[in-house]
Amino acid sequence: MIRIENLCKKYGRFEAVKNLNLDVRDGTVFGFVGENGAGKTTTLSILATLLRPTSGRAFVGGEEVTRNPSAVRRQVGYMPDSFGVYDDLTVREYLAFYGTAYHVAESLIESRTRDLLHRVNLEDKVDAYVNTLSRGMQQRLGLARSLIHDPPVLILDEPASGLDPRSRIEMKDLIKGLRDQGKTVLISSHILPELAEMCDEIGVIQNGSLVACAAVEIVTARANGQRMLGFELLEGGRLLGERLRPNPLVTEVVVQGEQRVEVLFSGSERQQVELIRELSLAGYAIKGVSEVAGSLEELFLRLTESDTKSAQIAQPENALPASRVV
Template structure:
């Protein structure tokens, strides 16, 4: 339903999006995650017909975004990370205004407004002025606005940004409900665990290029396949880190201190026991050795720390296979 082919966007010599290939299946929620400045907003802006790519193609359904922008705009609901509101309108008037702008039949606007306010839990604020709403309420109103013309595709740029924990949970539940309505959702964030709870697939982007793309199950399995271990020693932590970095089952060293080293370990219990034995035989004074508890955030940091810009997508597809 959403597809890009070798998509690139350059600003002079700077390449914001590099050879990006995405394929989001109909009826799925796709999480697009990356650090600030990784190219998420640029990609979403191209898909929303707000920006032209330097090269490559992008499609919403069968419509190509640069040659058929009017068709694409009818197919999508786009919510930027920061959007304006009309302070002197009530919530009901705000949705009615956008319903008219989207070309929704006048006899459907009232009905659709009522349904959407119920969906985003703003029924009791229908007659409140938009400027009086909290940040979380405004975000939910923005999502309702995107749905006024009932588009099959939603493109959401960091919809939970700046929200308190309760508002984030509410937003997450609304987005999960959209999957049940058959919507295709592309949602960006810089917080991987937040996306993992509501997405079918996840793509990780760094410096404009995809470094990993797979189902949530595969990504989760990849994360749980490594253990984050903490080694506490009496001294020589820096030397221990150098020693550990050359071990076949140590995939990364995360923390280096004089009396503590944290690392990612790819082996099981038996390999872990052998690792400790080798460490002691090497003469290091080990005080404790325990698992910190790896997470999807650890995986995100590991994948994005030292990836080379060239050939990232090929390497990522092999890594996640």
């Protein structure tokens, strides 16, 4: 449904997006995660036809965004990270205004307004002025606005930004519901655990490049019930890596040289002690073992480090095989 090929966007000498490749399958929720300034908003703005790329191509529903922007806009519901509201419009008038802008038949606007306000739980605010709504209510209204023309694709830039915990939960439920209805959703955030709760696939963007991509169950499986152990050695790191790879309690092995090996370990603390004792008796020169602290984002990037050094990953379904990463 969404395809990006070697996409670049430059502002003078600064490259906001660098040779980005991405495929988002029809009917899925794809999470685009990266720190502020990583290139998320620039990429989404290009897909929404608000920016022209410097080079490369982007397609939505088979339409190229620069060649046929009108056709793309009909297929896309875009919700920016911040959007203006109109002080003198009620919620009903606000949605009617955007329905008219999207050329929705006048006979359909009222029924769609009613249905959408029910979906986003704003039925009782239909005659309230938009500027009197809370931040969470305005975000939900923004989502309703992006759906007024019933697009098959939604592009949501930081939709949960600034929301309180209850509003975040409501927003996540809404996005899951849209997926269940067959919508394709591309959603950005700088919080990976937040995206993991609602997405089918996740991509990490850094400095304008897609550095990692995987199905969300692969990411969460490597974070839940497992921990990263760091082995410090006098020497023999590669040999230790070869010894650990067949171990059923070791999911991944990252050899960082002859004096450092990190493994993703799923055993108990007692099994960890037994493993260290076994390795010491086998003659490995282990100086110490420590648990590598870090967030889900850090774990995900650590596991995909070798992939990012070799090539940019373009296909989410193949980027992080469940059996091995390194």
